[in-house]
Amino acid sequence: MTVHGGIGQSVKRKEDARFVRGKGNYVDDVKLPGMLYLDIVRSPYAHARIRYINIEKALKVPGVLAVIRGKDLEAANLAWMPTLMSDKQMVLPVERVMYQSQEVAAVVADSRYAAADGVAAVEVEYEPLPVVVDPKKALEPDAPILRPDRKEQTNRIWHWEVGDRAGTEKALKESDVVVHEDLYLPRIHVSSIETCGCVASFDAMGKLTVWMTTQAPHAIRTVFALVAGLPEQKIRIISPDIGGGFGGKVPVYPGYVLAVVAALKTGHPVKWIEDRSENIQADSFARDYHISADIGATKDGKLTALRVKTIADHGYTDAAANPSKFPAGLFHIVTGSYPFEKAHVEVDGVYTNKPPGGIAYRCSFRVTEAAFTIERIVDSLARKLGMDPAEFRMKNFIPPEAFPFKSALGWEYDSGNYGAALRKAMDIIDYDALRKEQGEKRKRGDLMGIGISSFTEIVGAGPSHTFDILGLKMFDSCEIRIHPTGKAIARFGTKSQGQGHETTYAQILAEELGISSDDIAIEEGDTDTAPYGLGTYASRSTPTAGAAASIAARKIREKAQKIAAHLLEVSPDDLEWKDHKFQVKGVPDKAKTMAEIAFAAYTNHPPGMEAGLEAVDYYDPPNLTYPFGSYICVVDIDKDTGEVKIRRFVAVDDCGTIINPMIVEGQIHGGLTMGLAPALLEEIHYDENGNILGGSFMDYLLPTAVETPKWETAKTTTPSPHHPIGAKGVGESATVGAPAAIVNAVVDALAHLGVTHIDIPITPWKVWKILHEQGAA
Amino acid sequence: MHFEGTFTVRATRARAWSFFLNPQEFSSAIDDPHTIEIIDADHFRGTIKAGVAFIRGTFTWSAVVKERVPPERAQMAVHGSGMGSAFDIVASLAISETGGLTTVKWAADVQMSGTIATTGARLLQGTTEKKTNAFFENARKMLEGA
């Protein structure tokens, strides 16, 4: 007997009712009486000294009320603020701008239009300084020092390594075959369709409320309290509906702080909404990893060792959104689905004259960079050994019986069955027939490629013994309250940006409490009501807050059992929780439903027990979760133009227990498309002067419905042993796994021309150049 | 972006020198509507409504003579900002005279920053080169006394 909307059911989403009617409530929809507008003056230079900011003309523009400059903030000790990685970031510069389109001043006006006019009227005199955009040049001795404020006079931010350096060197030397690849993952941008913004408002009693596009409202409230010295009980952060986040709405952007300062100074609510060009040019970027990898194997194709060196371009400050002990995020999941004995990873963070950041782009913490590296270089190795890439993977996968598996770089994979997923993908796409077709086509000179990616992901950060952000442990929470009529409301410390939490959390609680999910209201994002949590990113919501929901519900069941026993006049031990109600063991029709129990909790609760039926849980996950999958991509290449067309893409994913199959499939479709995007289309270029080329949707091209293939999805189910309902995270799997499958397919199509790697995005002219040079075009 | 060129005119070297070092004269070779204000012999500033067809905005500009070896060599740096953008030009001149004919050898390094170099790059790709060449062509005609 199932409960309506329980786990495993593809119930329709609660959120859709308001979204399809245009009744969503996004930050730019917030309108308060007397609200002013803030717009930002930005630097045309990537590195320059500010001589003078002239605001006379701006103050005369009709509707302009105020202009905020760096020295105004300096007086209030707000010119600088900490980043999530404890580096320093400017709210407004006092002395120097460090990247093009950096905030330089803020104009406050009585309308959006007047504010824009004000920005155009602010005159700033700059003295250009030498620019460094290439991180490798930034490490050369004569490079200008970008951050003289730091102790050591170098552009290296940090050096981080893990693994057995000596053992790995030795194992590589002793390997029969070693393959080396240099992989550059260019800078890309999340470009969620809603840009960032906020409305900051002080009430008469000095309480600050900020509606803000943030994925982690509680953490923001605490950071504001610490940085601005505001009492935390007088700060309320509200994340209303968010139009996509993908990691881009985790950082604290200067615009937020400026709106708060403007609200304080003017005594009016102040709204700041950035344009798309500002969002792409100034907000946190993703990737920009220069990776150099070596992999070894025996001559019969058994993997031996993996060595990875990386230079990470962080812009002018390290504003990455990583757990604090991991400057390179979880990049050391780079051993992937393979049981390397010996592995060593080292990463150097470097300053350049570019915007700060290093956020996810839907990939947990640097996990796409890791999965791309291992699944690309494993392919190169298989090719060098003359082995079929599927066969090579099957031969080297961590076997199912080895779980929980301890990796050479310190992770304990909770569960996995990699061969089953790859086998299923091969069957669905009819792998052998494809290889045959490819052989025939190659004879005719047609270019067809088949690419595989069997990735392992690491999500659900994370155990508080190791995981914190600015010291805040990365637990998460759920608080449930059941009303007398058996309906319920539950609040969480996470914040959905489209993943459907209002529906999936209700399904977990429906399953655990025996209440229809239609009767459970889910709320997130208001720090005055929601229990403290670290927010939604890195596919952590289901693994942490989802677990908290189960545990909190089970706490309620403990109390409910006593009330049921009181009602049925039996001892609690005589009862069992079966078919979503408490039954007397052996007498199933003598039972009490949760609705009956809830009513009794307020009208007839046992003597000595407190009334009410509620519980809260702050869940500290014992381990991360390790979803995985196997993707197979088929591409056809136009010999004349070099264009790559994805003909088919089969994705088999395993994220353990699935709460809502419809929603999981939607996450995979979206994730695959954000894998296709960097593989074939997206890149932010910088010229040698630090100008951002491609700083608007005119030139930074997102995939449309025409480029996106009809994704084919399937699943296997390997539950997480340590999660209350066996669920792992899934929101980012496809973005992590897809790029390697696409690149492997293109390289496969050109392998007979001696191609072993092509850096993404694989544009038509990169392919044409290869064909042209090989005389095949 | 680097541009350079040479031209020969019948004018004397001194005439060519005075043309290029006198803001009132050399600014007349600028097609776009502009204003000019002389601070001192080596410093000038003003505004210019620069662009092509309807893509046009007002820039405030300031110039400084960085090197002055009359009548043979000079270098000037011009900085302008406007339209959320900025341009920085370093123009250098070498003027020589042989047998009554004066040869002017010029070079210009132009660096664009901000919106016109990013979002507007595609629109203004060839414009900078044309404008630089047009300026020196106008100068040549004026010196030729045509």
Next chain:
Amino acid sequence: MIPPRFEYFAPSSVDEAVQILDRFGGDAKVLAGGQSLLPVMKLRLAEPRALVDINRIPDLAHIREDAKSLRIGATTRTNDLNDSEVIHARYPILSDAAYEIADPLVRNMGTVGGNVSHGDPANDLPACMLALGAHFVVRGPNGSRSIAAHEFYQDTFVTALESNEILLEIEIPKARPGQGNAYVKLEKRIGDFPIVGVAANLVLGTKGTIESAGLALTAVGPTALKATEAERHLVGKAPDDAAFERAAELAQEITSPVSDLRGPAEYKRAMVRVLTLRALHRASARARGGA
């Protein structure tokens, strides 16, 4: 995102519009579809003092064939070309090109006149106009005049249209038997500016040889480029590979592509050859009655 201030006029006659343009002496711009003008204003890269909205002027949006030519009104929307039976059946080059301009939403507002006279070398219709031998009927303070397409495009964003003139109508020689044409566009992503575009227009004589040829290129020069030498080479030849290969080479020689986000110059020049061959083959197939 926010355009600068301007005066707005919505005249109901061409002459009224011309007077306003004349009065502002180049500082007033025509607003037709606005899909090229408004974006540039929103980025504050253009600050005209006035906009003259010509959408309320009657009889500027039409697709008509008369005895001699096809007439397309300046404010005809780009999508109207896609929806027109006449265009699909007899002038497929125009529906080929229209279908690739920007996206269906922009094409509901953007006008044929705007795309033809905006002066961006990446606009797709100018090359079609050159290949079709079109003329532009424009009106200014001292009356109307007709400008041949090959004299219209002078430089990037600079056309023969004076700042006090309005484009009224495009006049294209009427399609004849044995005529076939096509537009082929290569782009990084649907709706993006072209990497390269090629417009080809062929008329085959009774003996099957090429009687007249129009060939023009998009996005590989300061303006749309008319490949005159290639056209001359084709006339009199059979529409075969040899003739097309040579025409493609001649077309490559007039290009001056720049390296940018849409590819290195070397690639663009190579794609001129690839796309010219595709456009000529499709045009000749259509000339012989194929699709």
Next chain:
Amino acid sequence: MVLAEMPSAGDEETGPFVNVHVTVNGAPRSATVETRTLLVHFLRENLSLTGTHIGCDTTNCGACTILLDGKAVKSCTILAVQADGREVRTVEGLETDGKLHPVQEGFIEEHGLQCGFCTPGMMMCSVALLQKNPHPTEEQIRRAISGNLCRCTGYVNIVKAIQHAANKMAGPSGGGQP
């Protein structure tokens, strides 16, 4: 921070202004706006119809798509004054007499939305498509929405949602709204 004194709203030096009268979702609406006011801001700020969204500043994303005299257009690249005397339909006008439009139903049934930000524009584009072509092929649907960017869904379910609506509107019982 230099603080100028606070002028009253609607300061006279701004403008020039124009009166705009537009039928929006069947109701006559009007307001006095600047000539430069964009239609999307007229709808969101002057008429408080915040269902139409802004996602870019270069006419690329389509989140601002509405119907102008029945044609799907991007309201961020049209002046409010250009809509004077014309008919506008926004997402708020799709539901009639408490009954969802088949496109709205399709998006719910087929999970055609996740964050909801591109959805209003995507739906208005779909409504116009189905009016013009009641039985579009998958390729025609994908071309029709190529001006509407979505970052969450990967488009597969959006295509299904539109096909769902097409079947509903064409079906015997469906009938569907105009």
